[in-house]
Amino acid sequence: MQESPTTWPKFRGATPRILLLTSQYFLIGELEAACKRLGVDHLLLDFGTREMDLDQFVAAMTEAFETFRPDFVLTVNHLGVDREGILAELLNRYNLPLASWFVDNPHLILGVYKHLLEPRAALFTWDLDTVGPLREMGFGHVFHLPLGADPSRLKPRRTEPVAAWRAPISFVGNSMLTKTLMRAQAANPSEALFRAGMEVAKAFASADAPLAGPFMTEHFPEVRAAYKAFNDPERELAFETFVTWQATLLYRLECVSRILPLRPLIVGDTGWQEFFSAHTGWRYHPELSYYDDLPDFYPASDINFNCTSRQMTGAVNQRVFDVPCCGGFLLTDRRHRIEDLFEPGSEIVCYATPEEIPALAERYLNDPAARKKVAEAARKRVLAEHTYDHRMRSIMETMRATFG
Structure with missing residues (x-):
């Protein structure tokens, strides 16, 4: 039976295919570099700060989903996720999980988003103290994930000290x-x-x-x-x-x-x-x-x-x-x-x-x-x-x- 564009099998490879989503190049650069070092197939979709109407947003996401066919979408601090819930609807349609890693207080971010609990979502939070409150909000999959460092980038660049x-x-x-x-x-x-x-x-x-x-x-x-x-x-x-x-x-x-x-x-x-x-x-x-x-x-x-x-x-x-x-x-x-x-x-x-x-x-x-x-x-x-x-x-x- 021929697969439809929305029903490809997920998590079949040795490593998952990851769609990296952002509207600011914040920490996604580190995650993209980690994907390269680990040999993980990935695609970065960076909306930047440019204004995008609904049709453009849906078209961009649909093209990324259907051509790259990721196993899940990954974002940091919900950057790139629209507040109106359009992405949530698309994720449901394509049966795609969302991973959102919060490296700032999620309660100072999530309050303005609609349809938060609709997609299959896993929240990762850098602060273990926020795991319980996020679960109380109704999120079924919440995990602790501390910050880290990128030794390949955090290295001296000058031959002489300043x-x-x-x-x-x-x-x-x-x-x-x-x-x-x-x-x-x-x-x-x-x-x-x-x-x-x-x-x-x-x-x-x-x-x-x-x-x-x-x-x-x-x-x-x-x-x-x-x-x-x-x-x-x-x-x-x-x-x-x-x-x-x-x-x-x-x-x-x-x-x-x-x-x-x-x-x-x-x-x-x-x-x-x-x-x-x-x-x-x-x-x-x-x-x-x-x-x-x-x-x-x-x-x-x-x-x-x-x-x-x-x-x-x-x-x-x-x-x-x-x-x-x-x-x-x-x-x-x-x-x-x-x-x-x-x-x-x-x-x-x-x-x-x-x-x-x-x-x-x-x-x-x-x-x-x-x-x-x-x-x-x-x-x-x-x-x-x-x-x-x-x-x-x-x-x-x-x-x-x-x-x-």
Whole structure:
């Protein structure tokens, strides 16, 4: 019997055929490179930021499905998935599973999508603390998948070190000032609700709670009721994100201020210049290119300092993998799940509270042998267990076991 264009057999090959879907070239580049190294047949469909009407979108997806015949579609943070549910309908028609890997808080993303539960979907999340809440939303297939590193890309590009990058301690990260203001503008709350959101953020910044929405439900029900009265998913999500980013801003300010006496080099947006304009001794550098600059930058610091976003409490961020991959030493905040990835003390050095930062930083600034030992052990662990080849294998194995 001749197959119809929508009924080809799935997961019959030694490795699956994967359609990589995105609207931003964010992490898909790493996954595409991993597919090439692993010998996996794949096709990248990048819609970019261009506007596309319904007919164009359906035609592009239909052509990709029927000519490439993938075993599943893979996206990151739901990028490339339309909010109206058209792709969900197409995936159902072609009996195609969707794998979506969330490397940011899924609850700050999914609230604006329709028909979420219709396609055969597996959600992968970098934060184990979000697995349970996603299942409670109705998703039947949710899996934990941490971030990783790409050693083939994270390698030095310069023959000579950049003198201006040399520092006893450095921090690379966003101040969150502009991001917070933009989310507040998108939420468009009343002045009273904006001020209430700022107060919630203060409490959330120091709370051991994974999500701003449930945190407000429990501790600030009147604020939760006020922004839910928007009756607009876009504005409601913007308000929760505003609270989350403001909490991150406050937390980062507290942590980074502890290293100011050590004459740090701070790399990021100009918000840092506003926050620390009254302080002397520290240096500012504009944002650096992820692949062109950071592999050379990280080894130029005795200590690379890290403080994680408040969008997660258990997961570790990209820097925890990237810095050791580049041969650098990292001092980071302790996350609930960090012990699942690295051995504290021998492969990773963590502070439990901001108060611990100065003493730990001084200790390792004065012990280059200890820094070298930890950095080498961390890099060995990254190469053995935490590359994007490892993550790609996990996705393929899970999708075959779930939908094959």
